[in-house]
Amino acid sequence: MRLGCIADDFTGATDLANNLVRSGLRTVQTVGVPGGPPPADADAVVVALKSRTVPAREAVEQSLSAATWLRRNGAEQLYFKYCSTFDSTDEGNIGPVTEALMDLAGCDFTVAAPAFPDNQRTVYQGHLFVGDRLLHESGMRHHPLTPMTDSDLVRVLQAQCRRTVGLIGHSSVAAGPAAIGERIGRLRSEGVGLAVLDTVCNEDLVHAGAALRGLPLVTGGSGLGITLARNWGVEPDTAAARLPAPRGAAAVVAGSCSEATNRQVEHFTAAGLPALGLDPVEIASGADVPGAALEWAGRHLGEGPVLIYSTARPEAVRETRRRLPPAAEAGEMIEDVLSRIARGLVGHGVGRLVVAGGETSGACVRALGVSRLRTGAQIDPGVPWCHAVAEDAGGVPVHIALKSGNFGTDDFFTKAFDVLGR
Numbered sequence: 001m002r003l004g005c006i007a008d009d010f011t012g013a014t015d016l017a018n019n020l021v022r023s024g025l026r027t028v029q030t031v032g033v034p035g036g037p038p039p040a041d042a043d044a045v046v047v048a049l050k051s052r053t054v055p056a057r058e059a060v061e062q063s064l065s066a067a068t069w070l071r072r073n074g075a076e077q078l079y080f081k082y083c084s085t086f087d088s089t090d091e092g093n094i095g096p097v098t099e100a101l102m103d104l105a106g107c108d109f110t111v112a113a114p115a116f117p118d119n120q121r122t123v124y125q126g127h128l129f130v131g132d133r134l135l136h137e138s139g140m141r142h143h144p145l146t147p148m149t150d151s152d153l154v155r156v157l158q159a160q161c162r163r164t165v166g167l168i169g170h171s172s173v174a175a176g177p178a179a180i181g182e183r184i185g186r187l188r189s190e191g192v193g194l195a196v197l198d199t200v201c202n203e204d205l206v207h208a209g210a211a212l213r214g215l216p217l218v219t220g221g222s223g224l225g226i227t228l229a230r231n232w233g234v235e236p237d238t239a240a241a242r243l244p245a246p247r248g249a250a251a252v253v254a255g256s257c258s259e260a261t262n263r264q265v266e267h268f269t270a271a272g273l274p275a276l277g278l279d280p281v282e283i284a285s286g287a288d289v290p291g292a293a294l295e296w297a298g299r300h301l302g303e304g305p306v307l308i309y310s311t312a313r314p315e316a317v318r319e320t321r322r323r324l325p326p327a328a329e330a331g332e333m334i335e336d337v338l339s340r341i342a343r344g345l346v347g348h349g350v351g352r353l354v355v356a357g358g359e360t361s362g363a364c365v366r367a368l369g370v371s372r373l374r375t376g377a378q379i380d381p382g383v384p385w386c387h388a389v390a391e392d393a394g395g396v397p398v399h400i401a402l403k404s405g406n407f408g409t410d411d412f413f414t415k416a417f418d419v420l421g422r
């Protein structure tokens with residue numbers, strides 16, 4: 001194994017696996033830390049965790065256990081994958097996990113490289129942009145679990161770290177690998193342990209990838225994943241891996257409240273396609289929401305894709321926060337209901353499933369009893385179709401796409417099924 005990756009959520013894991021596969025690395029994606037060894041021909045393994053919003057101590061424990069397994073199985077370099085919008089709380093978990101992995105790998109310096117230019121996430125002078133907006137002015141300021149209200153990543157990361165955080169500015173990055181190497185040398189001599197990497201385009205990532213060769217640990221979004229393969233002489237391979245033929249009915253389960261998912265839900269409902277919205281307050285009342293949703297789905301599954309969602313606009317999310325505090329518990333309660341619906345849908349013959357939302361995807365994939373995902377064709381940047389066996393839903397094969405909240409075009413919930421074919 002060349003690259004051993006730890007992803008802090010499941011959409012992030014498929015996002016990274018997608019970029020690694022396209023960069024030419026044979027990549028295996030596991031749900032949690034596997035019991036046995038990885039396949040002998042895997043160049044990269046991505047261990048998907050659900051550690052983004054758990055208490056920092058638990059995130060550190062889970063990540064160390066994944067890293068230990070990856071190193072024991074030969075990983076030459078570790079890659080801690082977090083969100084391209086740096087989703088975190090004041091306590092972490094990006095900083096504490098990074099520092100724990102540095103200690104484990106005996107690494108005195110690493111980079112924080114969240115940028116993903118193919119999805120309009122860029123970093124300049126240490127400030128994160130989503131499209132043409134600074135992070136704190138983007139929809140991420142309204143996230144139910146990790147509202148991002150500061151775009152200055154050096155400041156955000158420093159608040160989560162013991163080590164000193166610095167910046168590899170764009171003048172060094174644009175000048176190429178040697179200039180990045182010099183900047184890293186200077187930062188190290190000043191006692192800096194972690195540095196945010198300015199990145200405005202893929203060429204910057206290519207420069208960075210070369211400069212980071214041999215570093216025991218890198219951290220960031222999936223963007224860096226397009227370039228590390230070159231360090232092992234592997235050539236890009238954009239021919240999508242072939243997955244088995246799709247089968248069964250099509251469904252979408254959405255628990256993301258991000259801007260892109262809201263637009264996708266609105267696009268789907270505006271087209272008059274069958275969609276069922278769930279009310280968090282009704283869920284909290286103890287009503288049999290999964291039962292009613294599955295009964296509704298049973299009547300519509302023959303009509304093309306069906307959508308079941310709790311997705312809501314910021315005003316409605318604020319209302320949920322007011323009526324059902326604390327947010328983390330309300331979030332988990334909704335995830336639990338959506339994951340039971342996802343399992344029920346597969347049990348009712350759904351073989352093509354899109355899940356929108358990182359935490360939501362983690363809950364659904366676990367409820368389905370999936371232990372490993374194969375990566376297939378890309379639907380939109382960062383979102384591939386995957387193939388898995390749903391051990392806890394009758395042991396059936398299922399095509400599944402885990403869509404990051406803010407990824408995908410407005411027509412994603414229908415386009416995904418067109419890309420997969422019949």
Ligand SMILES: Nc1ncnc2c1ncn2[C@@H]1O[C@H](COP(=O)(O)OP(=O)(O)O)[C@@H](O)[C@H]1O
Nearest residue numbers: 256258310312320331334335357358359360405
């Ligand atoms: N209507 C709602 N009000 C408040 N929270 C919600 C609502 N619907 C879903 N959530 C919760 O918001 C969180 C969304 O996170 P996630 O699934 O990771 O989406 P994203 O990928 O957009 O970050 C989940 O915990 C989910 O259960």
Ligand SMILES: O=C(O)[C@@H](O)C(=O)COP(=O)(O)O
Nearest residue numbers: 011012015083084358404405
């Ligand atoms: O890096 C990214 O933006 C994604 O891979 C990701 O992690 C998104 O997380 P969610 O928005 O919570 O799905």
